[in-house]
Amino acid sequence: MSVGEKPLPRAERRRRTEGRILGAARDLFAEVGFERTTIRAVARAAEVDPALVMQYFGNKQELFQQAVRVTPAAPTGLDAEEVVEHLLGTLNVKMGELPQGSLAMMRSMLTHPEAAASARRTLGEQIDRLALSLPGEDARLRAALMTMILVGVTVGHQLLELDELRGVSQEEIARALRPALRALGGPEVS
Amino acid sequence: MSVGEKPLPRAERRRRTEGRILGAARDLFAEVGFERTTIRAVARAAEVDPALVMQYFGNKQELFQQAVRVTPAAPTGLDAEEVVEHLLGTLNVKMGELPQGSLAMMRSMLTHPEAAASARRTLGEQIDRLALSLPGEDARLRAALMTMILVGVTVGHQLLELDELRGVSQEEIARALRPALRALGGPEVS
Structure with missing residues (x-):
């Protein structure tokens, strides 16, 4: 049929x-x-x-909010190690070809209050999900840092096109970044 | 006199x-x-x-370039450990009160090509200096990642004002972030 x-x-x-x-x-x-x-x-x-x-x-703000909600959501039920690999995976996605939704959000989030509010909501939801997978009392703080690390690296690679990030493969970036994300994924270091 | x-x-x-x-x-x-x-x-x-x-x-672009060049330059001659502490120190400065120059650069760098070009130059200079203090063949890549991590966290804290970052002290943020930056500061992990 x-x-x-x-x-x-x-x-x-x-x-x-x-x-x-x-x-x-x-x-x-x-x-x-x-x-x-x-x-x-x-x-x-x-x-x-x-x-x-x-x-x-x-x-328009609601339309924007819906339009930028395309970043693959972190699945729940992962452990900290799997969260790191998931994040590195989304980085590869972003570096290969940044989804238009993420690009739209990042381009506008620093200059327009409505876009900033949407970014805050979208990133907040991602942080909530990530935090579920992290141990320790400061899981939300570390989930927020991991999230903003990904945003920062994506901005440097995709929007500012820094030579130091454009000149190497996605695998090299993931390999260099993995220990840093792992350090944030573990329980709090006192 | x-x-x-x-x-x-x-x-x-x-x-x-x-x-x-x-x-x-x-x-x-x-x-x-x-x-x-x-x-x-x-x-x-x-x-x-x-x-x-x-x-x-x-x-205007040259004026912008000069105006945003106020982020305290990383001193040269530091070792990797000292670089991490220097970066965490600038983060504290930024979180207390983001210098107007940095704020100006970050607000404009994603939407205006001229501002992006200035940001690329300013961040490139910082990466060059940091790389001098890091061991390993991929020192420039890791210096770039450290730089963009700081940018990402600052954007999350200062421009997007994420609850997860606003609700904790600067010391807590530095303590959570330190192991991640240290992981990038060491020699390449194979």
Whole structure:
């Protein structure tokens, strides 16, 4: 039975339209930043009516929030060692080709309060998940440091394009960074 | 002999005027970002003629470059252990009150190509200095990772104001981060 035989269910149609809007939003936010992206331009790129974008997402900040939520979420139930490898894995993903959502968030988070609020929420959720996998009383602090280390290295590699990071392979970066993340993954050193 | 007895030497007068211009530029870049800062506004804040700003600094990008160059430079001749403590020290400085120059650079570096170019130069110089203190063939890579870790943590604490970092003391952050930086400061782990 092919998809063409009967019309898609309403929920599936909506899911696809939302996906198209989010894709268009992600590209525009990444390209021109939060401030210069308009609901109208997103609607045009997604080939829908602007009113539909508002109906689905409410406002530009909510659209931004949804659009940047694409970083692969840390699975729960990992131990500290597995968390380090998961983070190094996302780094490889980011270095190969930074997802448009992350790019959009990072480009805008330091200059626009709404984008900063979204970044705070998205990073906060990641920190919560990571902290579940870390031992010790200061697990949330160490999860936050691990998260910001990844952000910092990604900014240096992908947005600032530092020679020292562009000139080496992803494997070399992971190998150099692994002991540092492991040091944060262990129980508190007193 | 008081300063008032005779006019200041020309070089000293110029040094003071340059300092006043840089201070005004730093405040404006930090407050409104690269794009919206004008030579005219800097001149007005420093109480000098715009032509003088151009004569001393050439253009806005050069002015930006000079204005953000205030992060305390890593002294040379340190060993790897001392480098870690120096970096943790600058983190404390940044967390207490981020210097306006660093704030200006970080706010603008992801959205404006000229600011990104300046950040690349400034961070590159810091990486060069740090690498001199680190052993191993990949000293520059590890110096770059240490530098971007500090940038990432500072962004999380100072610009995004993550709860997990704001809710703890600078000493706790330094204690949690120290083993990670030490892991990067040592010779290559094979």
